[in-house]
Amino acid sequence: MTVKAKKRRYLQRTYMAKPGEVERKWWVVDAEGKRLGRLASQIAAILRGKHKPQYTPHADVGDFVIVINAEKVRLAGTKERDKVYWRHSQYPGGLKLISFRDMIAKHPTRPIELAVRRMLPKGPMGRQLFRKLKVYAGPNHPHGAQKPEILHLEG
Structure with a gap:
């Protein structure tokens, strides 16, 4: 192997972040008046760490996100009236439907x-990332000791 080929081999190394060397921050997002889908996609990107230069798809390099005023999130157009969440118990007749308005009223x-x-990956990585999301219905949260920074999102 020539000297030039050796240099090229060493210059093209890809950085892979390791879980111990990642610096995590805490962010506060105010959901009041924000659109649900846009807000969720931006939060998912922060949880994964896609906003960081050391983003590694197979490692958890993301930050913690605190969402406040979740009960004041909006949907576009007539979706607030028409959107329905559903789940099925896998038994005959086991379909359960709940509208967006009822969901906000019962579980904001x-x-x-x-x-x-x-919007997060499925499997163990997605479950680990989801644990870093903290959602609160009102404007108060118990994470003041972590000194979270305010994050302004579009949408």
Whole structure:
């Protein structure tokens, strides 16, 4: 192998982040007046670490995200009236339907949690990333000791 080929081989190394060397930050996102889908996709990208230069697809390099005012999230057009969440118990007649308005009234944090969870990878990595999401219905959260920074998202 020539000297030039050896240099080229060493210059083309790809950096792979390791879990121990990742610096994690805490972010606060205010969901008041934001669109659900746009908010969820931006949160999912932050949880994965796609905003960092050391992003590695197979490693958890993302940050923690705290969402406040989840009950004030919006949907586009007539979706607030028409959107329906469903699940099935796998038994005959086991379909359960709940509208967006009812979901916000009963469980105000769940629409954001469901939207973000479905945008994360499936499997152990996605479950690990989802644990870094904290959603609260009102403007208060118990994570002041982590000194979270305010994150302004579009949408």
